[in-house]
Amino acid sequence: MPIDVAAEVIANRALSVDYNVLTLGAPTIAASCAPGQFVMVKSSSRRDPLLRRPFSVFEVVRDSSGAATALTILSKRIGVSTRELYEAKPGQTIATLGPLGRPFTVVEPPTEAWMVAGGVGLAPFATLAEALAAKRVKSALFYGARSGAELFYLDFFAALGVELVLTTEDGSRGEKGRVVTPLDRRLGGRPPSSPLMLYACGPERMLAAAARTAATHGRPCQVSVERIMGCGMGGCYSCVVPMRGDDGKFHHVRSCLAGPVLAADQILWT
């Protein structure tokens, strides 16, 4: 069951002029969340901006005994709310509701895991990479950004033994171009008999391309979708994704309850 915590900002670290990592003192949520779940946050009690914003739980912060003390969110400055989060000061409180949504299904060896991230879509993969490492699942992160300056937490993933495959749109680091290009190439070179799960999060067009690529190579793919979300609890019906149902027909599915992690091959990509 989700809880609402008036979480203290423990730290706010700017990663670039647009990206920041906010550490929120919400240990109860941090302790009970699974990779892929999200929180709804609101940086003030004011009426404007009114609604909360959804964020994947980025990291679970633990003390020396392993107990969860806080969680972090990875935010990209886009509008008023994300600007407030970028400028948040330690000590202020941020209403944090969670954990919400359905998490990733974490595979077991010998299945390998390839994560595909675009930009701020890196967010759900830090906790997933930890969960995969704990199960000794061999993993790789295909990670694309606009430039090398916007590729974050590479050391974090490398330390977990995650193989990094990097792309940038400007070619300043890794391969120049889109992240799905090396994904497609590597999938083509992999024997179909070796089991593999894909996980993807990022801009909608990247997700659609990753889903298409996964389908082409006959690989299952779990995507974490991002939608404009009013409540995160199933009340408002704003965050729907068109999906193929068991009856073969299309249905609008609430990504806050059925997702945010959804099976890529059931989504009707536009």
Place this chain on the structure above:
Amino acid sequence: MDLAVAIGSLTLKNPFIAASGCFGYGVEYAEAVDLSSLGGVAVKGLFLAEREGHPAPRIVETPAGMLNAIGLQGIGVRRFVDEKLPELRARRATVIVNVCGTTLDEYVEVSRILSDAEGVAAIELNISCPNIKEGGIQFGCSLNGTYDVVSAVRKATTLPLIPKLTPNVTDVSSFARAAEDAGADAVSLVNTFLAMVIDTETRRPKISNVVGGLSGPAIRPIAVRMVWECRQAVKIPIVGMGGIVEARDAIEFMLAGATAVQVGTANFVDPFIWPKLVDGLSDYLRRHRIARAADLVGALDSDSALAGP
């Protein structure tokens, strides 16, 4: 202290009702909220058949509010009765079902099915959704249409009948009177205000339906005024709504003439709002030495306001 209020034959344990379209079918909140602690739960609007609604994006935030055009996505009345109502009953929720129709016959049929089901406390007749062409607004924007649909459903059910009125008319109080004349037990108002937001970079509307309904604190003063106007036009109870985010706002509606209130958008921001509203109302009554919440209804001191300083 007595927080109970009466809507016709229906007694609510407190004036706070979760607004239709803002609380799913109630069951979504059953783990987080004690549904029996609410005055009522108005579930999402139901037609006979399932509907998928509009494509996303369906909402956009606006200054102190939001615009929505969901398009009345819903599972249809029969699935609601089979799949949702039993849990709502088990959790002792006071269930108010929002009834939609594309034709007069559909309103009657959906209402009849709900009347035959166990556990429905009242029917809220949705003649005011601004977001779908064929969904009741043609009834809600015409005095004759309002009278006809309320009369027809009145003949089909003995459940308390609460037409939900649109604010997108010149004089909402005349619609309240038409509903009263046709046998409504109460009216609820306001539904959302038809509105529009444009992305100036792309020159495209921000939601897929182009236009949608505005809700939230931004609309509250208009909604309060409309409740106050209706209070003078009809004798039946009024269920007031529009941008209530705290007890003070609800009290404002009650002073203007609302017997009960609905809370919608604020539930998105704070799903745990319900006990806070109840506590806030209790505090107010205690502070003003008022024994019953019902004593607030229409207790506006308009004479001194008119007299001026």
